[in-house]
Amino acid sequence: MTFAATRPAPSDARLDATGAIDDFGAIGVRMVFAGGEEIYAQDEEACMIYRVIRGAVRTTRLLSDGRRQIGDFYYPGDLVGLESGAAHRFSAEALGDCEILVIKKSTLALYGEDGARLERLMWAATSRELERTQEHLMLLGRKTASEKVASFLLDMARRVRGDQVQLPMGRQDMADYLGLTIETVSRMVTQLQSAGLVRFDSCRRFQIRNRAGLEDMVVA
Amino acid sequence: MTFAATRPAPSDARLDATGAIDDFGAIGVRMVFAGGEEIYAQDEEACMIYRVIRGAVRTTRLLSDGRRQIGDFYYPGDLVGLESGAAHRFSAEALGDCEILVIKKSTLALYGEDGARLERLMWAATSRELERTQEHLMLLGRKTASEKVASFLLDMARRVRGDQVQLPMGRQDMADYLGLTIETVSRMVTQLQSAGLVRFDSCRRFQIRNRAGLEDMVVA
DNA sequence: CGTTTCATTGAGTGCGATCAAGCCGTGTGG
DNA sequence: CCACACGGCTTGATCGCACTCAATGAAACG
Known part of the structure; x- marks a missing residue:
């Protein structure tokens, strides 16, 4: 990717x-x-x-x-x-x-x-x-890298009507929001995509493929 | 200790x-x-x-x-x-x-x-x-374990008049506040004490020995 | 087409977590 | 008064997740 x-x-x-x-x-x-x-x-x-x-x-x-x-x-x-x-x-x-x-x-x-x-x-x-x-x-304080990124993507998706989500920020901003490095964010995104939970059309545009699966990652 | x-x-x-x-x-x-x-x-x-x-x-x-x-x-x-x-x-x-x-x-x-x-x-x-x-x-999001514990102890010390500080919480509460494990908190406390920055009389009572040194750890 | 900038990927490291004793102060019962 | 058990704290050994360092890829722009 x-x-x-x-x-x-x-x-x-x-x-x-x-x-x-x-x-x-x-x-x-x-x-x-x-x-x-x-x-x-x-x-x-x-x-x-x-x-x-x-x-x-x-x-x-x-x-x-x-x-x-x-x-x-x-x-x-x-x-x-x-x-x-x-x-x-x-x-x-x-x-x-x-x-x-x-x-x-x-x-x-x-x-x-x-x-x-x-x-x-x-x-x-x-x-x-x-x-x-x-x-x-x-x-x-208490979430793992993959949980952080999954939470973030779900949160972003909640803001829009359709299933296409446009991110206004780059990977570095995501990292600094989530308390991670840019590389880790990138790896987690790739991983979530490989797992079939999301699909990125470009690095700033994605859709959720399996909402239930994504929500399961977030624990509660 | x-x-x-x-x-x-x-x-x-x-x-x-x-x-x-x-x-x-x-x-x-x-x-x-x-x-x-x-x-x-x-x-x-x-x-x-x-x-x-x-x-x-x-x-x-x-x-x-x-x-x-x-x-x-x-x-x-x-x-x-x-x-x-x-x-x-x-x-x-x-x-x-x-x-x-x-x-x-x-x-x-x-x-x-x-x-x-x-x-x-x-x-x-x-x-x-x-x-x-x-x-x-x-x-x-952005501080290391030792910085977290140092920040916390400084923050606690800020609340009291004298230099003896009594902690109302145990190590597990400190850990859950700082996003660490109890073991890491314990190690960092020991480490700060070995460095001569603080002194613990009991596990819930300490004093600051080197405020400037402790403040230097916290970055800003 | 080269430059710039951001994103992805890979290899290796290290910090903090995990697992496991051991320690110390307190409380309890013989 | 001592023996013992209990709970919280400390310490040690080891593990693994996320960081670091480095290279590559992909678009946008002059």
Whole structure:
């Protein structure tokens, strides 16, 4: 099984227009980021929250010696940057070109009743974020490499309607999310494919061939 | 280096009296739990929150084949059980005898302005919880065994005033928190002690001998 | 067509897990 | 008071999963 790279086109973050999507109404500014661009930095003050409109985002944390951990991946509709009271523990980066609604937290207070409603939404989102992080904890602490990759692929498949799944991230990002090396991820993918559980059409596109079998790997 | 067991005395959970401590005022009921007793179960509906008054609590999650992950340890003043909207992802257990203030979430609404203030407190606590969990993520995903144990001991030492630290948990709990086996934890402790970084007077009591050296192990 | 970048594969290593004693402090009963 | 058993901790020997190092393959781009 051998697939190769797809490179994102580099470009500048551009201010676009005042955003206007469902829950967050006209609050905030829409921005466009190119693949790999930083949305906010680790240790930066956390005064904004970000909502993905199009594309995908990853949050990453770097150790001084270069080891990297990805906190989570975010997709259209998700809120990014809730993580903290003061400073961001992770940085956020565009994963391929994407469009982000940037909202200043302090402005929410100006919107009175609506602002309060949005704050409740943020709390709910923070709570869900915590749940996902706890699930991630279990995966990192107590699952084997093949279980990690199987869990990940199932999780990705859950997000889409059809059975074709398009991955917005490369193998290195998967590895840094799962606490593995890129080589191990690659081997596990090959192994899952050999076992007939999944089928990769290209390195970023797959379908599940045997959902029950895949779910059995994940234990519980 | 060889230390042995200290066994907790078994007893029943007893209802005590209506609690009355700082922020949460007279809301809630104080209860006493014996070491090892379950405070709430995995998958149980999450309608209560719990505040540690005395003793310590661990949250744990079990995989069907017995693998266990500890989410976090909680100490006096900490809120437990914020984790979720609907059902608890982890169970909570007393770690040695302890005293817990149990608060029904729905009653907070009855307290009007005060209730709203407490809800804000809960959000802040949820946010802090998320931060701690993210730190834990980094530890599980990208740190070595010795770094994990060193991080843990530093973290425990941060909680106390003097330089004598008393651990409320045994080696198995440390292992399940750090994503290691009990044997590896034991070896790393021995190793840190041989290196002159810490000194264990008994298996649950230690002091830091070389803080800078210990901090150097943790990378960043 | 060469370069670049990411993915896959192979060979060998090492860290942490597993299996198995042994140790120590505590509790129990003669 | 001592003998013994029990549970938690430590230590040793060995194993194996995932990492490391290295080479190759496959697409995208100038």
